[in-house]
Structure formats: C-alpha cells, structure tokens
Amino acid sequence: MTKTVLELRNVDKSFGPIDVLHQISLKVKEGEVLCLLGDNGAGKSTLIKTLAGVHKPTRGTILMDGAEVSFDGPRAAQDMGIATVHQFGGTFPLMSIGRSFFVGVEPTRGWGPFKIYDRKKANAIAVKAVQDFGITRVDDGDRLIGGLSGGERQSLAIARAVHFGARVLILDEPTAALGVKQAAHVLRIVNEAKKRGLAVVFITHQVMHAMAVGDHFAVLIRGAIAADFRKGERSREEITDLMAGGETMADLEAQIEGYAEAQTDNPPPPSP
Amino acid sequence: MNTISIGNLLRRPEAGAFLGMIAVVLFFLVFGGINFLKPAGIASWLNVAANIGIIAIPVGLLMIAGELDISIGSMIPAGSMIIAIMSGHYDMPVWLSILAVLGFGVVVGTINGVLVVRTAVPSLIVTLGTLFAVAGMVLGLSVLITGTTSVAIKAPALYKAIFGQFIGGTYQVIILWWILLTAVYVFYVHYSKFGNWIFAMGGDRESARNAGIPTTRLTIILFILSATSASFVGMCQALLFNSAQVSAGMSYIFNVIISVVVGGVVLTGGFGSVVGIVFGTITFAVVNQGIYFTSFDRNWSSLIIGVMLLVAVLMNNTFRTMALSYAPKKK
Numbered sequence: 001m002t003k004t005v006l007e008l009r010n011v012d013k014s015f016g017p018i019d020v021l022h023q024i025s026l027k028v029k030e031g032e033v034l035c036l037l038g039d040n041g042a043g044k045s046t047l048i049k050t051l052a053g054v055h056k057p058t059r060g061t062i063l064m065d066g067a068e069v070s071f072d073g074p075r076a077a078q079d080m081g082i083a084t085v086h087q088f089g090g091t092f093p094l095m096s097i098g099r100s101f102f103v104g105v106e107p108t109r110g111w112g113p114f115k116i117y118d119r120k121k122a123n124a125i126a127v128k129a130v131q132d133f134g135i136t137r138v139d140d141g142d143r144l145i146g147g148l149s150g151g152e153r154q155s156l157a158i159a160r161a162v163h164f165g166a167r168v169l170i171l172d173e174p175t176a177a178l179g180v181k182q183a184a185h186v187l188r189i190v191n192e193a194k195k196r197g198l199a200v201v202f203i204t205h206q207v208m209h210a211m212a213v214g215d216h217f218a219v220l221i222r223g224a225i226a227a228d229f230r231k232g233e234r235s236r237e238e239i240t241d242l243m244a245g246g247e248t249m250a251d252l253e254a255q256i257e258g259y260a261e262a263q264t265d266n267p268p269p270p271s272p
Numbered sequence: 273m274n275t276i277s278i279g280n281l282l283r284r285p286e287a288g289a290f291l292g293m294i295a296v297v298l299f300f301l302v303f304g305g306i307n308f309l310k311p312a313g314i315a316s317w318l319n320v321a322a323n324i325g326i327i328a329i330p331v332g333l334l335m336i337a338g339e340l341d342i343s344i345g346s347m348i349p350a351g352s353m354i355i356a357i358m359s360g361h362y363d364m365p366v367w368l369s370i371l372a373v374l375g376f377g378v379v380v381g382t383i384n385g386v387l388v389v390r391t392a393v394p395s396l397i398v399t400l401g402t403l404f405a406v407a408g409m410v411l412g413l414s415v416l417i418t419g420t421t422s423v424a425i426k427a428p429a430l431y432k433a434i435f436g437q438f439i440g441g442t443y444q445v446i447i448l449w450w451i452l453l454t455a456v457y458v459f460y461v462h463y464s465k466f467g468n469w470i471f472a473m474g475g476d477r478e479s480a481r482n483a484g485i486p487t488t489r490l491t492i493i494l495f496i497l498s499a500t501s502a503s504f505v506g507m508c509q510a511l512l513f514n515s516a517q518v519s520a521g522m523s524y525i526f527n528v529i530i531s532v533v534v535g536g537v538v539l540t541g542g543f544g545s546v547v548g549i550v551f552g553t554i555t556f557a558v559v560n561q562g563i564y565f566t567s568f569d570r571n572w573s574s575l576i577i578g579v580m581l582l583v584a585v586l587m588n589n590t591f592r593t594m595a596l597s598y599a600p601k602k603k
C-alpha cells in the first residue's frame with residue numbers, strides 16, 4: 001500500500017557541455033527509504049539537487065503525486081513538501097539553534113512593519129522538535145549551531161525538515177564524517193522519519209548504513225542508473241561492488257595488493 | 273532561562289567593543305583630563321562618530337552578509353556636490369536636490385549590488401571600480417559645470433535645521449539622525465526576521481538560498497543602503513558647512529571599516545551586531561579626537577588606532593570561540 005510521492009522520468013541534466021545525468025527514472029515512495037549509492041562524482045548530489053529544485057532538469061519530467069511539476073527554485077520544492085539537507089551545509093555555525101531552525105520562515109508577532117521575531121517561541125519549538133527525535137542533550141535554543149556535534153547538527157536539520165511538514169526528506173551523506181555512535185543516532189532518526197510516513201532519499205558511501213535503513217536501492221554509475229533493486233535482492237558483496245563503480249571488490253583488492261607488492265619490490269633507498 | 277550573567281554578556285558580539293570603548297575612554301580620561309567628557313569635549317568626538325556611524329552600520333551589515341563596500345569614499349563627496357551644484361550653483365529647490373542625492377545613492381548601490389550578485393567578482397573589486405568611477409565623474413562634472421572643485425551652497429533655514437546645523441553651537445544635528453537610524457537598524461536587524469536573513473546569508477550563502485531567502489534582493493538592498501547612507505552624510509556636511517568639496521571622503525573608507533571591525537563584526541561574515549558597531553564607532557572617534565585633549569602629538573592616534581584594530585581582530589576570534597562553546601549550566 002505504498003504510494004509513490006515523487007517520480008523522475010527519463011531525466012537528463014547537463015551543465016553546458018558536461019552531461020552529468022542520463023535518463024534517470026526513479027520512484028520515491030511514502031514510508032520508504034530510497035538509498036542512492038555511487039562513487040564520487042557519479043552525480044548523486046546533482047540528482048537530489050534536481051529533486052530539490054536547485055537545478056532544473058535539462059530534459060525529462062518530475063511528477064509529484066502523479067502530476068507533472070516544475071520547480072522554480074528550492075523554495076517552490078519546499079512549499080510542495082520536499083525538504084533537503086545538503087551535503088556540506090544546511091546549517092549556520094554562528095547562529096543560534098532557534099534562529100537557524102526558522103531561517104526563512106521566522107515566527108513573528110506584532111503588526112505591519114513592526115513585526116518582531118519571536119525568539120522564545122522559535123527556541124521552544126526548535127528544542128522540542130529536536131528532543132522529540134531523542135536528542136535530549138539539546139535543551140537551550142540560544143546555543144550556537146557551531147557548538148553542536150556533527151550528529152546533533154544533522155539531527156537538527158532532519159528534525160527541522162520533519163517539523164515543517166516535509167513529505168519527502170532528502171539527505172545528502174548525513175552520516176559522512178560521523179563516528180559510529182553519532183552515525184547510529186542519525187540512522188535511528190532516519191528510521192523514525194520513515195515510520196512517520198515520510199519518503200526518504202538517503203545518500204551514503206557506507207554499505208552498512210545503506211543496509212541499515214534502506215528499503216530500495218539505486219546505484220548511479222557515471223550519471224546513469226546501473227542497478228535498481230529492493231531490500232534483500234542483493235547481497236552485501238554485490239552492493240559493495242556496485243558502489244565501487246562496477247568493479248568487483250576482489251579486483252580492487254588485487255589492485256591494492258599489486259600496488260603493495262610493487263612497493264616492496266623497490267624498497268626506498270636507505271637514508272644516510 | 274535567559275538569566276543575565278557576566279558570562280552570557282561576554283559572549284555577545286558587542287562585548288569586546290564595549291570593553292574597548294571603556295578602555296579608551298579611561299585612557300583619555302587619565303591622560304587628557306575631564307575636559308574630554310565635558311559638553312564641548314563630548315561634541316568633538318560625538319560629531320565625528322555620528323558622521324562615521326551612519327555609514328558604518330550599513331557597511332557593517334554588508335560585512336556580516338559577507339560583502340564589502342568601499343565606494344562610500346566617493347559617495348560622500350558625490351552627495352555634497354550634487355546638492356551644492358543643484359541648489360547652490362543652479363538655485364534649484366532643495367527638496368529636489370535631496371531626492372537627487374538619495375536617488376544617486378540608490379542608483380550606485382544598485383549597480384554595486386547587481387554587479388556583485390551577477391558576476392563572481394569579489395565586492396571589494398567591484399566597489400573599488402565604482403569608487404573611482406564615481407570620484408572621476410563627480411570631479412569631471414564639477415569642473416565642467418562650475419569650473420571649480422569647491423561649490424558654495426546657502427540652504428533655507430528649514431533644511432539647515434533638519435540636516436545641517438549646530439545644536440547649542442557645538443552638536444551637529446546629524447547626531448540625532450544617527451540615533452534615530454541606529455534605533456531603526458537595531459529593530460530590523462535584531463528583532464525582525466530580516467536580520468536573521470542577513471546573518472544566515474553571511475554564515476552560508478548557499479544554504480540561505482536553499483532555505484528560500486531572497487539572497488540576491490537582500491544583497492542589492494544592503495548595497496543600496498550603504499551607498500545612500502554615504503550620499504546622505506555628504507549632503508548633510510554640505511548643508512552644515514555651506515560648501516562642498518570634491519576631495520572629501522576617502523579617509524572615511526578606512527575609518528568606517530575600522531569602526532566596524534573594532535565593533536566586533538567578524539571579517540568572514542555571519543557574526544556581529546548593530547550596537548557593537550555603534551560602540552566601535554564611538555571608540556574610533558574617541559581615539560581620533562581624544563588625542564587633542566592630551567599633551568601627546570596627534571600623530572600618535574594613528575598608532576593607537578592601528579594597535580586597537582589588531583587587538584580587536586584577535587579578540588573577535590576569541591569571543592566567537594567563546595560564543596560557540598557556550599553551553600547552559602547543568603542545574
């Protein structure tokens with residue numbers, strides 16, 4: 001009974017002469033996590049930026065609830081319920097938790113040109129939203145974002161998206177650069193968002209993280225979908241191979257060993 | 273929750289600026305005596321502060337947003353010359369000249385803003401270009417029209433009373449404008465949503481845009497504010513002194529930037545406050561004028577300002593780190 005929220009049909013994206021995405025067709029469903037896998041530069045970030053309204057597809061169509069849509073900008077996508085936590089960013093280190101939570105949609109009270117930013121309300125809502133996701137260490141909305149840990153920041157960004165009624169949650173490498181515990185925290189929040197019925201698009205380079213939350217997997221190789229399968233249809237080794245861009249892990253290991261041997265064949269000259 | 277403690281106050285962007293201001297006031301009190309805090313003494317630095325301060329706030333906001341505007345250096349004489357040529361040389365009604373002065377600020381500000389957001393050229397270079405372009409244009413037109421580089425203007429008493437007069441013989445009326453504008457800025461920057469947008473833009477422009485903030489429009493508006501503020505100050509000076517000179521204004525570039533940085537605005541953007549900029553401006557003006565109350569040679573004031581600037585930059589980083597590490601006390 002899962003409903004398709006967002007769908008891409010034969011989407012191409014090029015930046016001038018550079019073709020980045022080719023003929024991408026994908027479905028994002030309610031209450032499911034779609035894992036986008038792929039090597040560096042495969043086009044994952046470009047794909048989700050197209051979903052988020054940052055880029056316009058060069059060709060092809062985007063459908064939301066079955067109807068064709070075209071986003072004029074990130075704001076338009078947001079208004080339709082597509083929330084994105086971008087790779088490298090999405091938070092403002094020198095702003096308070098409350099203020100950054102509400103960037104662009106600040107709660108105000110008062111009248112006409114004298115509308116006042118409602119700091120108390122913003123802080124209270126922000127702190128509650130984060131705590132609802134189990135991050136109880138965040139309890140003061142005046143704290144600056146820069147003072148939070150990486151995992152707390154990602155959690156805050158996800159909580160923010162959910163709070164603003166997102167139906168589709170797009171996460172670009174939310175667990176990159178996180179320690180094991182922090183990553184587990186973020187994965188738990190992804191699961192929580194899924195349980196609340198959101199459609200989640202999740203990008204990661206780590207097979208373990210993908211397998212922990214993913215229901216559906218799509219592998220990008222040089223901008224094209226090389227594989228599209230559901231949970232349980234492929235083994236961990238197969239997924240790892242696909243993520244390495246089609247080369248088998250065994251090949252890569254052989255290469256690494258070959259390199260290591262080449263190194264030992266020519267030991268560096270002894271230093272004087 | 274929101275308890276006032278020394279620790280909390282120290283973490284505000286204006287903390288360093290406030291301490292700096294107290295320090296220089298005490299310094300000149302010790303070496304210059306109490307004259308410097310008597311009405312005539314206060315006027316000497318308050319007048320300087322007001323002229324700088326009106327420009328320093330919008331320039332500071334630009335810096336918080338991650339941009340810089342040095343074209344103010346030629347916008348000040350442009351404002352003076354426009355009103356002097358239109359209403360001094362040509363006898364046009366003063367209200368029309370005032371509209372022209374502010375309109376010219378809007379035009380140059382828009383050019384700066386549009387060039388910065390449309391091209392990837394750093395705003396320092398863009399406004400360096402408009403700095404020289406406007407300076408050349410003002411000089412050229414002034415010589416062409418009036419044959420000189422200094423034009424006299426006799427404005428009606430009403431306009432002098434509003435824009436350019438000494439209150440009680442010593443206080444420039446522009447001080448009241450500074451106070452009024454500061455109040456407006458404090459409200460919009462710290463108590464409305466627009467301020468949030470400026471800080472977000474300076475923190476991470478890309479993310480701010482992704483969050484739906486109209487970054488392009490906001491940047492252009494900030495450039496318009498700084499250019500218009502500078503032409504406004506120039507206009508007030510012409511009305512006050514009854515004459516306008518082509519060459520006045522370049523020193524304001526440095527004075528304004530120093531005031532902003534001493535006021536606690538972080539050079540990389542995203543952190544600062546209006547009140548801090550006001551403290552920074554007063555600090556600069558006190559050092560600039562306080563030296564006359566001491567027995568030191570006035571050249572030493574540059575040394576003090578230079579050292580102060582370096583200390584301020586270092587302190588700003590420290591205060592920012594403290595602000596980041598702030599965590600509520602466990603009860």
Ligand SMILES: Nc1ncnc2c1ncn2[C@@H]1O[C@H](COP(=O)(O)OP(=O)(O)OP(=O)(O)O)[C@@H](O)[C@H]1O
Nearest residue numbers: 015018020038039040041042043044045046047087
């Ligand atoms: N605005 C742009 N203009 C031109 N080329 C671009 C642009 N954005 C991305 N590209 C190119 O598109 C390709 C895919 O980039 P993308 O950022 O989508 O990769 P990615 O899969 O997210 O990689 P990573 O795992 O390293 O984050 C890269 O070769 C990149 O250079």
Ligand SMILES: [Mg+2]
Nearest residue numbers: 044045087172
């Ligand atoms: Mg990427």
